[in-house]
Amino acid sequence: MKFAELMEFYLEACSDRKQVTEHLEELLLNFPEKSVMDCSVGTGFIMLDLIRDGHSIICADGSAAMLERFEINAAELGLDTKPIHLDWADLAGTFPDVFDLLICRGNSLVYANVWDNDNPVADAAAIVGHLKSMYGALKPGGFLYVDIPAHSDQSRPDGRIYHTPCEVRGWKVSVSETITLLADAGLRRWEVRMELDDEVFEFTRHSHVFDETRLRQALDHAGFTEVMPLEGNTLRDHYQVFTARKPFPNVMQRFAPAAQDSADPR
Template sequence: MDAIRSRQRQDFGSDPVECRETDHYQFEYIEGFVDKWDELIDWKSRAESEGDFFIDVLRQHGARRVLDVATGTGFHSVRLIEAGFEVVSCDGSPQMLAKAFENGRQRDLILRTVQVDWRWLNRDIHNHYDAIICLGNSFTHLFSEHDRRKALAEFYATLKHDGVLILDQRNYDAILDVGYSSAHTYYYCGDNVSVYPEHMDEGLARFRYSFPDNSVYHLNMYPLRKDYTRGLLRDVGFQRVDTYGDFQETYRDTEPDFFIHVAEKRYREADDHE
């Protein structure tokens, strides 16, 4: 009975802003919220907004086999499969994976889905990949630095020797330092869907998602700062890290809604090191 209730409503305890645990995301992506996720994203509008950015980056790095470790409802997995990539789709949420598989079937695609915990990725994923994508602000579900370093080390080990990791995050620097402002131009394109931070401090970003039918959901996430994330990527061994703001190479730090980090594993000689 408790399991059934957990699928029907979110539970953050008596003090939601004190709920700062990595594993809690599994209780946040309940069936009702997952069923509305595509309404939040709006696949058509999002595809138009981001264009072929990820497809182009992957092709520039010669990637063919891609591991989508935060597939969500399958948007990027489907786009990459349709573009000719070989994709395995992973997520920690079984509800998200079920929705992704359903979305693939609706497009005459069979997604290869695997439920994983990034901290033990190599326990369930035994192959090596040309690229890993971790998109949709998903990395911010990890609340401890220990978990973040472990997950990145698992990503690094799963990549081939010249592989590339593409990881995105919200522009938490701007939210923490300046305040929240977003037109949802790129990432959340659904009409009449409201997304804003209900609580922000250096250790928690609690976002409120409200939908036209008056349903409301929340996600608790860790507000990663851009340079901190870049530093973690370098610490685990990625030698070159390029950061884009809303798919642009040149930007002012307060402008983008999202940052996209492209981290190369390929070994560089000392005079070729950035």
């Protein structure tokens, strides 16, 4: 089984699909007839359901393997939805000032530049560059929706998390996972063990350590304002979700140079 499909079993087993769908529907209702992109769409989990239900969402991801699975899932739902293979660094250049809402969810941000190859090198500075590119893809006044790991998932006492076994697509699925903070390396290690009927699958991924303070600093550095946590968000107990806004240009500042030039007697 390919990793992208395995991730789908993980998401189905460890997420409350109904709750996630309702949350994202509520979010999208605030942007009727607006331009929306999910730039970390992965295999289309939840987003394809929302598209099927009539929401207009442009879907992109930097992982070709995830998008290959996305296209299979879209075809199974009878959707003629083509995702875009696009790195975050290229968002602003490809879609300058286009979107009213840009979504980066699923704890994707902290896996910047390390997801596909799991290259455990601490380079969280790259996240600032990606946020700047997301900023550039938004219209003035547009919003970024982004989530990161909550602090609680970095300090669980015994390290092992056991999810309630369930049935997914006719398979009996059991999942346990360990999240370890490698403070000296600036990394966070995520280890997953899954049982699908009698088969056992294991995988490990590393991400950058990126807490709320560092996120706020990075968003500020990228130019965002109005950084707000989504209070009461219960999508998953180890996510914390924020929105941030690309400000409108200051009209007085924008016209000030022209006014000075016109008054210059030379």
